[in-house]
Amino acid sequence: MDLSRISCIDPCTWSLPAEPGRGEVRFFGTRELLEAMDDKVMEQITNVAKLPGLAGCAMTMPDAHWGYGFPIGGVAAFDPEEGGIISAGGVGFDISCGIRFLRTGIDRAALMPLLHKVSDSLFRDIPAGVGEGGSLRLDAAELDRVLAGGARWAIAQGFGSADELEFVEEHGCMAGADPANVSPLAKARQRGEMGTLGSGNHYLEVQWVERIHDAAAARAFGLHEGQVVVSIHCVSRGLGHQVGSDYLVSLAKAAARLGVTLPDRELACAPIRSPEGREYIGAMNAAMNCALANRQILAHITRKVFGHYFPGVPVETLFDVSHNTCKPELHRVDGRERLLYVHRKGATRAFGPGHPGIPERYRAVGQPVIIGGSMGTGSYVLAGSPTGEARAFSSASHGAGRAMSRHKALARWRGRELVDALATQGILVRTRSMRGAAEEAPGAYKDLEMVAEATEKAGLARRVAAVRPLTCIKG
């Protein structure tokens, strides 16, 4: 990305000043990370800053890369009282994509002799990859209950226990869901998809805590070095994809009629207070509940697999956090508290210490934030920073971010060779798609360490623990 138009505020914060018709844009990250980004990142976030009712700045996280409409890693908040909009392009197809992070009472040394068996069992029991449906078949009425109830629905069906809900965003159920706003085709796509992982960059990874960065936060999160943990990265599946498709086109058509000038049609949006905006919000919230229910089911299946090999050993939800959402939140902007609709497309909510939205157990240290990496590098657990609210509406990075297109990755790596090479490093990959494995090669992603460090230095979230992969179930 050409940095000549932007000024450096501090080593991890950059600004493109506001101009008539466009708000200020902030870029978080080191010079090295920003220089490696495509110019399209600046073009896309600059377009976002032209949308009506923007509060504060539009911004990108250190892992940002070129997306569709919004850049991935883009954050923007809109004020409904000032004509602010809700954008289907600002949420995308993977509505409420996120990570369920589990901590276990198992140490790496105890798992290693059983790793192949655990890996094979997870691969057998977790439907993953294109064309892999789940064992649940829901009729239309039951699916509506999923869309209204989220993870609470899953728990009522026996997938987990109610005490987990405290550790899931929105206590497992997004308010304001309206299943009637979800099309019959979207529901048809989901009937056999509950409890499935999906494909692309979605995964279930068994990991171990390699290094603790913040002892107090790690204690609060129940993490220690050598401990086995699990990351489940997945989404609302076909239903969310169809909600995205349906509203992307309908809002793109409606924008002109509603008086919204779109700098890019992909930013398809409607005023939050309009009937069209409210309709999308009801459908999007329903899709969020679908994702929360899906991750709850997958967490339960994972727990059952571990329970078979390690009877009685706890496998608990540390946190479940989404990174493709738009949520109404109270934030202080220009000296006053305002209710804003915060779009986070490939960005994680990261409340700082003391925020009432954080479970009491973690409140003193900040909300858990998970930065998912590649299957060769692992992930980071972070905690929301006290400065994140003022800097970025309490938002942080969500992943390592792609550094190379899927097409280039496919030309450079062979899936089988990659899986074999990872096995020699002690990382077992289970997948039905060698093509998918090649596209997701660790080398196609940015340096996770750089992203996590920049996230901390930018004052968005601070590192708590680095976790490394042991086995990856790849979609």
Add this chain to the structure above:
Amino acid sequence: MAAATLRTEHAYFEHDADVGIVGRGERVEDAFVAGAQAVFALVSRLEDVRPLERIEVAFEEPDVELAFVTWLNRLVAESQARDLVLGRFALARAGARWRGEAWGERWREALERGVDVKGATLTMLSVKPVDGGWEARCVVDV
């Protein structure tokens, strides 16, 4: 309405996170068919997919660019809802009315598994005449 099934080619263009697809053909309908081939070649190897089941899609869309996205999204949605992988496509147009068909089969072990295509986006969307024929392109989310 005459169905378009011949004289098509598909290709891809670079996009950081997702995939840019291109369909080219003699007529707009041919380019759309090629676009569908580009999408489903990401899902599996087209030549291995047997035309055992047929689906129909019909819609009305006067905006030719939105028609391309709608065509692709309907195919993606219908194939997933019916648990099918598609390999052959045909499309006919009468003004703003579009009527298409696609053939494929249920997933089986022998089929290569690529990636789920979640939907076609409006990013880099264009449908235009090129070199005496038509070209349709957009980014699809995978």
